[in-house]
Amino acid sequence: VPPRFYVxxxxxxxxxxxxxxxxxxxxxxVLRLGAGAEIEIFDGRGGLWCAEVVQAGxxxxxxxxxxxxxxxxxxRVATTLVMxxxxxxxxxxxxxxxxxxxxxEIQPLVTARSETGMAALSxxxxxxxxxxxxxxxxxxxxxxxxxxxxxxxxxxxxxxRPMNGPRLMFVEPSVSIEPSVSMEGGGVSPRRTDLVxxxxxxxxxDLIIGPEGGWTVHEVAFAVDAGVKLVSLGARTLRADAVxxxxxxxxxxxxxxxx
Amino acid sequence: VPPRFYVxxxxxxxxxxxxxxxxxxxxxxVLRLGAGAEIEIFDGRGGLWCAEVVQAGxxxxxxxxxxxxxxxxxxRVATTLVMxxxxxxxxxxxxxxxxxxxxxEIQPLVTARSETGMAALSxxxxxxxxxxxxxxxxxxxxxxxxxxxxxxxxxxxxxxRPMNGPRLMFVEPSVSIEPSVSMEGGGVSPRRTDLVxxxxxxxxxDLIIGPEGGWTVHEVAFAVDAGVKLVSLGARTLRADAVxxxxxxxxxxxxxxxx
Numbered sequence: 085v086p087p088r089f090y091v092x093x094x095x096x097x098x099x100x101x102x103x104x105x106x107x108x109x110x111x112x113x114v115l116r117l118g119a120g121a122e123i124e125i126f127d128g129r130g131g132l133w134c135a136e137v138v139q140a141g142x143x144x145x146x147x148x149x150x151x152x153x154x155x156x157x158x159x160r161v162a163t164t165l166v167m168x169x170x171x172x173x174x175x176x177x178x179x180x181x182x183x184x185x186x187x188x189e190i191q192p193l194v195t196a197r198s199e200t201g202m203a204a205l206s207x208x209x210x211x212x213x214x215x216x217x218x219x220x221x222x223x224x225x226x227x228x229x230x231x232x233x234x235x236x237x238x239x240x241x242x243x244x245r246p247m248n249g250p251r252l253m254f255v256e257p258s259v260s261i262e263p264s265v266s267m268e269g270g271g272v273s274p275r276r277t278d279l280v281x282x283x284x285x286x287x288x289x290d291l292i293i294g295p296e297g298g299w300t301v302h303e304v305a306f307a308v309d310a311g312v313k314l315v316s317l318g319a320r321t322l323r324a325d326a327v328x329x330x331x332x333x334x335x336x337x338x339x340x341x342x343x
Numbered sequence: 344v345p346p347r348f349y350v351x352x353x354x355x356x357x358x359x360x361x362x363x364x365x366x367x368x369x370x371x372x373v374l375r376l377g378a379g380a381e382i383e384i385f386d387g388r389g390g391l392w393c394a395e396v397v398q399a400g401x402x403x404x405x406x407x408x409x410x411x412x413x414x415x416x417x418x419r420v421a422t423t424l425v426m427x428x429x430x431x432x433x434x435x436x437x438x439x440x441x442x443x444x445x446x447x448e449i450q451p452l453v454t455a456r457s458e459t460g461m462a463a464l465s466x467x468x469x470x471x472x473x474x475x476x477x478x479x480x481x482x483x484x485x486x487x488x489x490x491x492x493x494x495x496x497x498x499x500x501x502x503x504r505p506m507n508g509p510r511l512m513f514v515e516p517s518v519s520i521e522p523s524v525s526m527e528g529g530g531v532s533p534r535r536t537d538l539v540x541x542x543x544x545x546x547x548x549d550l551i552i553g554p555e556g557g558w559t560v561h562e563v564a565f566a567v568d569a570g571v572k573l574v575s576l577g578a579r580t581l582r583a584d585a586v587x588x589x590x591x592x593x594x595x596x597x598x599x600x601x602x
Binding site: 156157175180181184226235320324326334336337338341342 | 385415416439443444445459485486546577579580581589596601
């Protein structure tokens with residue numbers, strides 16, 4: 085497989101295309117490719133083309149796009165991981181793993197029990213970092229789509245957006261909502277796989293996953309009142325940073341996408 | 344939930360039970376529990392009991408077993424992860440995650456492309472380390488079963504053992520075996536979910552997963568000739584250390600165990 089480079093604003097009809105600086109450095113300095121080398125270039129939106137290196141300087145690399153190439157198939161269900169940010173570098177691994185498994189978008193959340201707030205996320209340039217990880221993971225697994233990593237939101241702000249498919253909130257097996265807590269006054273308990281079987285292969289779905297400390301009772305009640313469905317995965321307590329991969333694999337299997 | 348301690352050779356009918364030294368230290372020094380504290384003790388084979396601390400010294404802790412407690416349900420399919428050892432600490436995370444998801448046993452393998460050999464495993468006391476991680480992961484996720492981590496084997500030695508259920512080898516989507524390579528002379532291609540649907544909820548199953556560099560063609564052919572079935576997961580290339588969690592989640596979902 086020829087090495088693959090990401091050109092976000094790629095025009096495949098152009099005669100000459102300049103690689104972004106970091107991709108150019110990778111091609112020339114790390115891989116030490118020169119004029120004539122055969123590579124692939126992709127636009128992060130599903131487009132993948134063969135290309136030939138025309139000129140390779142230290143920071144400036146020009147390539148000539150060739151015929152369209154075949155990228156790894158994308159899932160028919162456009163899944164968005166809506167994930168409360170985790171401590172330290174755990175979120176890095178989550179981003180890497182869910183991109184590899186085929187998520188379409190990543191929406192970081194700051195929730196009641198998140199260990200990191202909006203200000204710290206912004207100071208640490210975390211969104212830009214996760215976006216770079218998404219690019220690198222897409223390259224590694226052969227996807228021509230780079231899932232966008234959006235700016236962090238609160239749960240309220242996220243839930244007020246229009247739905248484009250079922251919203252599934254993953255909760256501990258023990259969670260249940262007392263009638264007095266739910267704003268609509270109805271008791272709600274998390275339902276399990278039968279819930280998900282009620283949602284056969286939608287076009288899009290949001291997977292909403294909490295932080296290390298879990299959701300507060302009020303967050304769960306608020307989400308249920310906003311039309312979110314609760315799902316739990318098995319009888320055991322999973323670590324927060326393993327839940328995205330397990331939840332996504334579970335849904336992709338149920339929806340017949342993992343084949 | 345009361346803190347839980349592992350007593351491998353526990354006799355729940357005894358009046359007084361001494362905790363193993365590392366568990367005793369954890370109780371007395373880390374958690375600073377004293378006489379009268381209520382805890383749980385488990386034998387790693389599914390037995391879980393309430394207990395009361397009778398005497399708590401720095402290295403010697405005596406407890407009195409009480410009534411049986413209810414542990415997290417175990418999967419009806421006893422899965423063995425048969426895993427080619429991975430580099431550095433990646434195997435640690437694999438052990439932690441698959442124990443959490445409910446694996447019954449772990450069989451490390453040294454294969455053609457393993458980065459670590461038998462001697463290095465032995466020098467590094469890696470098996471003992473993974474066994475300790477399995478204990479700690481079982482505690483965290485509420486299982487009363489500690490999956491045994493066996494001594495490493497070669498693929499040949501493993502395949503020569505009697506089967507106790509279907510053996511599923513996870514391969515890249517691109518793998519196929521030419522007729523000339525298979526010893527029986529028949530061409531074989533990896534089949535996907537339909538293969539697994541052929542195996543509805545067995546009592547036991549082996550998940551055989553390769554190292555970072557994958558399987559050699561001869562290993563795949565040898566396994567197929569020994570009755571192993573090939574499975575691939577989706578069209579994308581997954582990282583070796585994510586495959587165990589994805590493969591196990593996939594099978595548990597297909598078998599209706601993840602609920």
